[in-house]
Amino acid sequence: MAERSLLNQLIDALRCLPGVGPKSAQRMAFHLLERDREGGARLARVMADAMARVQSCRRCRTLSEHDLCGICANPKRDASLLCVVEQPSEIVAIDQATDFRGLYFVLGGRLSPLDGIGPDELGLDVLEGRLRDESIMEVILAISPTVEGSATAQFIADFAARHGVKITRIAHGVPLGGELEHVDGGTLALAFAGRRDL
Amino acid sequence: MAERSLLNQLIDALRCLPGVGPKSAQRMAFHLLERDREGGARLARVMADAMARVQSCRRCRTLSEHDLCGICANPKRDASLLCVVEQPSEIVAIDQATDFRGLYFVLGGRLSPLDGIGPDELGLDVLEGRLRDESIMEVILAISPTVEGSATAQFIADFAARHGVKITRIAHGVPLGGELEHVDGGTLALAFAGRRDL
DSSP states (O other), rough: SSSSSSHHHHHHHHHTTTTTOHHHHHHOOOOOOOOEEHHHHHHHHHHHHHHHHHHEEEETTTTSSSSOOOOTTOTTTEEEEEEEEESSSHHHHHHHHHHOOOOEEEEOOOOOOGBBTTTTTTTTHHHHHHHSSOOEEEEEEEEEESSHHHHHHHHHHHHHTTTTTTEEEOOOOSOTOOOGGSSSSHHHHHHHOOOOOO | SSOOOOOHHHHHHHHTSTTOOOHHHHHHHHHHHHHHHHHHHHHHHHHHHHHHHOEEEEETTTTEEESSSSTOOOTTTTEEEEESSSHHHHHHHHHSSSSSOEEEEOOOOOOOGGGGGGGGTTTTHHHHHHHHSSOEEEEEEEOOOOHHEEEEEEHHHHHHHHTOOOHHHHOSSSSSTTGGGGSSSHHHHHHTOOOOOO
């Protein structure tokens, strides 16, 4: 075949999806073409629209097609609580699993000067502006307990203190149902350091 | 959130892909939006194009955006050999794994009168027309050895005989590297029935 067929182009293009290798891409392409043209056409429309229009929320930096995301624009959310996360996907997880109904702020990573990721890349100037201008009472840090994560948390704690805002960090320890013998040493050490009175 | 965000619409739409549940759909959406907008935009374009333009090859019924697919239109293929398969994906598998360089015919299923799948649904009239009008010497049946598959094979063998065309069926038996104790009984029975002189 001299020219690439549309089918082969579709199989190739599907491989940009994470976790999709040549076999799954082929299965997906045949499935859409043989059994779900309508679903495929809708997916193509929504995907083109999302790639073109989704940007960052001006206030919390999560992904949104609006200037302000649905959470930031919702007057029912508690504007005195601000949860700082690394990635937009973590907002979905926290909103689904917890009863937290405050606002969020997305860093998009952790401080890592060697990789050129400083406070500006994480929008920490925007965050500090919010602590100064909004009536935030408590900042809850939901940041991974890695070296860079802890440095980032400390950096935020420092300027939160300057603005007189209470700062907390979510608990790290042995997960629910976790067997002690299967939990990694770092987590176990964190769990011991963070022990509480019963 | 009153209205569905584009992000949520994208996550929902991705679930039309086979094997993609809510978690993978979310991971795919975030991956495209945060790390591969260009890949996502290209995928959306190719998918829309494929859903709208891919149809069936007039001659072999495989998926193609042209009236004649790449294989049927290729003058280097051996037009005296015709391999009959059930699904378009099997053409890809056979072309990659074997040195078969003849033409194909796609049934799109197997005879199943109870489900309303008769000779016309499988394009057997088109196939018989090809046996009559083209200079085909051998028809190779690559059809699953199920009850319906065997009935379909027998039906094709009958009219191939009327047109004086040689008809063969690919061998079914124990797969390469297959441990006898792990092979199912039906396959083992086929392998015994199809034994050959050494």
